[in-house]
Amino acid sequence: xxxxxxxxxxxxxxxxxxxxxxxxxxxxxxxxxxxxxxxxxxxxxxxxxxxxxxxxxxxxxxxxxxxxxxxxxxxxxxxxxxxxxxxxxxxxxxxxxxxxxxxxxxxxxxxxxxxxxxxxxxxxxxxxxxxxxxxxxxxxxxxxxxxxxxxxxxxxxxxxxxxxxxxxxxxxxxxxxxxxxxxxxxxxxxxxxxxxxxxxxxxxxxxxxxxxxxxxxxxxxxxxxxxxxxxxxxxxxxxxxxxxxxxxxxxxxxxxxxxx
Amino acid sequence: xxxxxxxxxxxxxxxxxxxxxxxxxxxxxxxxxxxxxxxxxxxxxxxxxxxxxxxxxxxxxxxxxxxxxxxxxxxxxxxxxxxxxxxxxxxxxxxxxxxxxxxxxxx
Numbered sequence: 428x429x430x431x432x433x434x435x436x437x438x439x440x441x442x443x444x445x446x447x448x449x450x451x452x453x454x455x456x457x458x459x460x461x462x463x464x465x466x467x468x469x470x471x472x473x474x475x476x477x478x479x480x481x482x483x484x485x486x487x488x489x490x491x492x493x494x495x496x497x498x499x500x501x502x503x504x505x506x507x508x509x510x511x512x513x514x515x516x517x518x519x520x521x522x523x524x525x526x527x528x529x530x531x532x533x534x535x536x537x538x539x540x541x542x543x544x545x546x547x548x549x550x551x552x553x554x555x556x557x558x559x560x561x562x563x564x565x566x567x568x569x570x571x572x573x574x575x576x577x578x579x580x581x582x583x584x585x586x587x588x589x590x591x592x593x594x595x596x597x598x599x600x601x602x603x604x605x606x607x608x609x610x611x612x613x614x615x616x617x618x619x620x621x622x623x624x625x626x627x628x629x630x631x632x633x634x635x636x637x638x639x640x641x642x643x644x645x646x647x648x649x650x651x652x653x654x655x656x657x658x659x660x661x662x663x664x665x666x667x668x669x670x671x672x673x674x675x676x677x678x679x680x681x682x683x684x685x686x687x
Numbered sequence: 688x689x690x691x692x693x694x695x696x697x698x699x700x701x702x703x704x705x706x707x708x709x710x711x712x713x714x715x716x717x718x719x720x721x722x723x724x725x726x727x728x729x730x731x732x733x734x735x736x737x738x739x740x741x742x743x744x745x746x747x748x749x750x751x752x753x754x755x756x757x758x759x760x761x762x763x764x765x766x767x768x769x770x771x772x773x774x775x776x777x778x779x780x781x782x783x784x785x786x787x788x789x790x791x792x793x794x
Contacts, residue, residue: 428774431745432744432754432770433769433771434770435770436736436741437737437764437765437766437767438737439738439739446770451771548770548771551705551742557742558741559743559746563761564761567762579732584739584740585701585727586740591698591702597698599717600719600723600724618715619711619714621711634724635690635717637693637698637727638724638726639738649712653714
């Protein structure tokens, strides 16, 4: 199976897991075990639109209980002899192999998945940012031997790209180092936020320069946070910003209290 | 353009490129100092590696896990991780080859 596989380097390993639970798109080649006409095929594919029930296949790494997944789009791209090419846009955790198999059952002829290519995982798509292993190797070689980093800069995307699908909060410079030390975000530290921030769900914290500071769990809805003057707004889960990059205002304040 | 405008433009740009949208609620005025931190796209190359992701086109054959191990080795970094496994194709190939071999033995 080929296609979009986002890889987090070094520190970004911490956040790359959050793209696992985002929308997926696949191009799949199905082989039917007998020829089926186009009109019957199109009708059969309609059955997969919307909510479907799936039991994970025998060889899978999750618990094998029936689960519900949504298929947002299923499009017949091509049809030749016993081969069917489809594009599927679906929830994470939908098994393509199962869809191919189930299509065979619906048609009554049997079918299996021949090839699969992932064309989207949340924010990552099959576009000019998609690179092959060979390109990475070439970019590293150029950088290491001649110090030229243009290709490497095209190959590596900033970590921020991998969490654009999450709700966001932009915080004050003075709050950054406290968060980097693991503190929770308090209301006065908030500069602005997106309106899709939901209570008890994931949120990404950014500096005013657009750097990712940490992933956190929002405790209130966006509108509520906007009205708050004090109190904790989000609980910090995963810190990406190293300590000491931004000044530790909170420590200094403590010291000055000690002096007086 | 100031640092804040550049920072926010960056966030909006990468969000829109990925097919999502930010609708901001502004709460208070603030400023950011150029003395610390940096715009994400202006990071030093060493920092970019530490805070970078690769949109990798996985080749067929190896597992996602193997591919990540290779990338880790290429960059000579201690950690790397991937988002969402893409299982390798045709797990049956090895088995069918086994069948072929054994039939050779019989004949």
